Amino acid sequence: xxxxxxxxxxxxxxxxxxxxxxxxxxxxxxxxxxxxxxxxxxxxxxxxxxxxxxxxxxxxxxxxxxxxxxxxxxxxxxxxxxxxxxxxxxxxxxxxxxxxxxxxxxxxxxxxxxxxxxxxxxxxxxxxxxxxxxxxxxxxxxxxxxxxxxxxxxxxxxxxxxxxxxxxxxxxxxxxxxxxxxxxxxxxxxxxxxxxxxxxxxxxxxxxxxxxxxxxxxxxxxxxxxxxxx
Amino acid sequence: xxxxxxxxxxxxxxxxxxxxxxxxxxxxxxxxxxxxxxxxxxxxxxxxxxxxxxxxxxxxxxxxxxxxxxxxxxxxxxxxxxxxxxxxxxxxxxxxxxxxxxxxxxxxxxxxxxxxxxxxxxxxxxxxxxxxxxxxxxxxxxxxxxxxxxxxxxxxxxxxxxxxxxxxxxxxxxxxxxxxxxxxxxxxxxxxxxxxxxxxxxxxxxxxxxxxxxxxxxxxxxxxxxxxxx
Numbered sequence: 001x002x003x004x005x006x007x008x009x010x011x012x013x014x015x016x017x018x019x020x021x022x023x024x025x026x027x028x029x030x031x032x033x034x035x036x037x038x039x040x041x042x043x044x045x046x047x048x049x050x051x052x053x054x055x056x057x058x059x060x061x062x063x064x065x066x067x068x069x070x071x072x073x074x075x076x077x078x079x080x081x082x083x084x085x086x087x088x089x090x091x092x093x094x095x096x097x098x099x100x101x102x103x104x105x106x107x108x109x110x111x112x113x114x115x116x117x118x119x120x121x122x123x124x125x126x127x128x129x130x131x132x133x134x135x136x137x138x139x140x141x142x143x144x145x146x147x148x149x150x151x152x153x154x155x156x157x158x159x160x161x162x163x164x165x166x167x168x169x170x171x172x173x174x175x176x177x178x179x180x181x182x183x184x185x186x187x188x189x190x191x192x193x194x195x196x197x198x199x200x201x202x203x204x205x206x207x208x209x210x211x212x213x214x215x216x217x218x219x220x221x222x223x224x225x226x227x228x229x230x
Numbered sequence: 231x232x233x234x235x236x237x238x239x240x241x242x243x244x245x246x247x248x249x250x251x252x253x254x255x256x257x258x259x260x261x262x263x264x265x266x267x268x269x270x271x272x273x274x275x276x277x278x279x280x281x282x283x284x285x286x287x288x289x290x291x292x293x294x295x296x297x298x299x300x301x302x303x304x305x306x307x308x309x310x311x312x313x314x315x316x317x318x319x320x321x322x323x324x325x326x327x328x329x330x331x332x333x334x335x336x337x338x339x340x341x342x343x344x345x346x347x348x349x350x351x352x353x354x355x356x357x358x359x360x361x362x363x364x365x366x367x368x369x370x371x372x373x374x375x376x377x378x379x380x381x382x383x384x385x386x387x388x389x390x391x392x393x394x395x396x397x398x399x400x401x402x403x404x405x406x407x408x409x410x411x412x413x414x415x416x417x418x419x420x421x422x423x424x425x426x427x428x429x430x431x432x433x434x435x436x437x438x439x440x441x442x443x444x445x446x447x448x449x450x451x452x453x454x455x456x457x458x459x460x
Binding site: 058089096 | 276277285288289291292293295296297299300303304319320322323324326327330331334335338381
């Protein structure tokens with residue numbers, strides 16, 4: 001049995017859930033609020049990051065990219081043409097570069113700030129970092145988002161999928177990031193029609209259903225969040 | 231032929247060089263100063279990060295961890311007991327968690343600041359971020375370093391190597407980070423004897439020789455940087 005410690009608005013958690021769903025894996029979900037630094041969670045993962053996956057009574061598998069590699073080795077390798085990674089080392093390197101781009105680079109320039117200021121702060125106590133949103137962080141993140149959307153637009157325009165000819169982890173990572181931002185209405189879809197068209201393809205996949213039907217307590221999603229044709 | 235774009239004081243570049251040397255791979259080195267955002271380099275890697283590896287006339291392989299995975303697939307897999315990754319998915323996950331810890335988490339809490347303030351600023355023009363070192367960044371990084379050393383001490387005390395029973399990428403990543411900091415005399419070795427003992431074992435490996443003999447222009451290394459018994 002698989003068990004995933006996650007937060008519904010953590011991009012890396014969403015990435016792991018999309019991969020699990022693509023491979024048809026059922027998984028128990030445990031919601032974590034990493035900013036609370038729960039003692040039992042820190043023992044599992046001293047970095048206090050999400051997601052963390054457990055398989056049966058095995059040790060913790062920590063972090064979106066590490067979970068992705070583990071699932072590629074234990075599930076993907078037996079999926080033939082449904083595998084979300086190429087078999088070729090150079091194509092795998094390109095998918096990894098872009099998975100890292102959307103889970104790490106975009107996270108540290110855009111997603112982390114918007115989600116923290118607009119979502120996590122609603123749930124945080126004052127002594128855990130709660131309080132009023134920081135308008136300058138939001139402004140900077142929105143400005144950075146434009147560059148990431150333009151880059152993603154260029155990628156999906158010049159290739160079939162984000163990392164090349166096949167659907168891969170890079171698509172799951174980019175879609176996970178955009179889906180968290182879309183929940184809070186932060187994606188200016190009209191500015192990048194190619195990105196919108198690509199995201200509609202992703203959103204229509206059965207693996208997306210659970211994310212689209214989920215709601216964060218006290219925070220309704222943007223108007224078209226769950227619409228497949230938006 | 232392999233070609234690596236690197237900087238001698240970039241931890242992720244040192245990690246890649248250690249792995250290449252462990253596998254006996256010769257490699258042409260091209261020094262980059264990522265802060266100059268050289269146009270040809272940005273075309274290769276729009277994230278402007280190091281290292282970037284090329285194999286023959288193939289596409290760029292970008293980032294320390296991605297280079298590591300590529301080398302595991304194309305070299306490590308044929309190295310039997312000299313492979314720097316286990317064959318077992320759960321052990322691979324633990325090595326990946328800790329490789330990421332030292333190349334990414336420690337980088338963003340310690341190494342990036344100390345190297346930037348004390349080394350890169352010497353080479354940067356004023357319009358590229360040069361200027362006097364930021365004393366408060368240095369202070370914060372030094373305080374964070376203590377926690378990372380304590381964690382590394384706990385790891386190598388409770389295991390044979392950083393990630394478990396075998397020498398792995400996690401050792402290369404931790405040693406790469408410590409070696410850049412040791413060059414500028416920032417590692418308080420006496421505070422963590424276990425870390426010192428482990429680092430002496432690493433430092434004595436032939437793969438370390440090139441790093442220990444290299445010098446940064448205008449910046450002599452700390453007194454014991456190249457001493458195997460320090």
